[in-house]
Amino acid sequence: MSGQGESPVRSVEAIHLEDDGAIPNNPKLPLLVYPGAVEVSGADPAARFEKLFAQNGWSGAWRDGIYPFPHYHSTAHEVLGIARGQAKVRFGGERGRVLEVRAGDVVVIPAGVGHQNLGASADLLVVGAYPGGADFDLCRGQADERPRVLDNIARVALPAADPVHGAEGPLLANWKG
Numbered sequence: 001m002s003g004q005g006e007s008p009v010r011s012v013e014a015i016h017l018e019d020d021g022a023i024p025n026n027p028k029l030p031l032l033v034y035p036g037a038v039e040v041s042g043a044d045p046a047a048r049f050e051k052l053f054a055q056n057g058w059s060g061a062w063r064d065g066i067y068p069f070p071h072y073h074s075t076a077h078e079v080l081g082i083a084r085g086q087a088k089v090r091f092g093g094e095r096g097r098v099l100e101v102r103a104g105d106v107v108v109i110p111a112g113v114g115h116q117n118l119g120a121s122a123d124l125l126v127v128g129a130y131p132g133g134a135d136f137d138l139c140r141g142q143a144d145e146r147p148r149v150l151d152n153i154a155r156v157a158l159p160a161a162d163p164v165h166g167a168e169g170p171l172l173a174n175w176k177g
Helices: 045-055 143-157 170-174
Strands: 013-015 032-035 059-063 078-084 086-091 097-102 106-109 115-121 125-131
Touching: 032 097, 045 059, 045 078, 045 125, 078 097, 078 143, 086 106
Parallel strands: none
Antiparallel strands: 013 032, 032 106, 059 125, 078 106, 078 125, 086 097, 086 115
C-alpha cells in the first residue's frame, strides 16, 4: 500500500542487465524503475523519500548525488529516490542502459548492478537507502574484485518489502528468489 506523499506508480519497468565483463550486474534480479512514484513538493522533498523508505524497512538513508564513475555494491541492494532535479544515469556498465531520471522517480538497484551519473542538473538531490539498513561496499569493476563480489551478490537476501509500496509492492513480484 502506498504511504503518504506519493502517487500510485504508473508503471514499473524491470530491466535485466547482463554481466559486461567489468560490472557483474545481477544474474537473477532486474533493475526496477518507478517513474513518478513520489510527489515532490514542499521545502524538503527528500524527507518524503526518507519517511517512505523507512516505513517500508529501507534505512541507512543518505542525501547526495550519484557518483560520476561506474560503481556497484556487492553486499546490498539500494534504492534511489530522485528528490530534486534530473540526471542521465547509465545502469549496468559500459554495455548497460542509459536512463533519464527526474524528480519523483524511484530506482531499485539489485546488488551487483552498476550505476554511473553521466550528467545531471545542478540541483540534483538523491535519497538512497538499503533494506534493513544493510552495510554496503563500493566496487568499481576491477578484475581483482570478481571472485569476492560474485559470492557476495549471490548471498544478498531478498528485501522483506518494496521500498515504495511495502509488502504489496511490485518489487516482490519482480524479485522472486
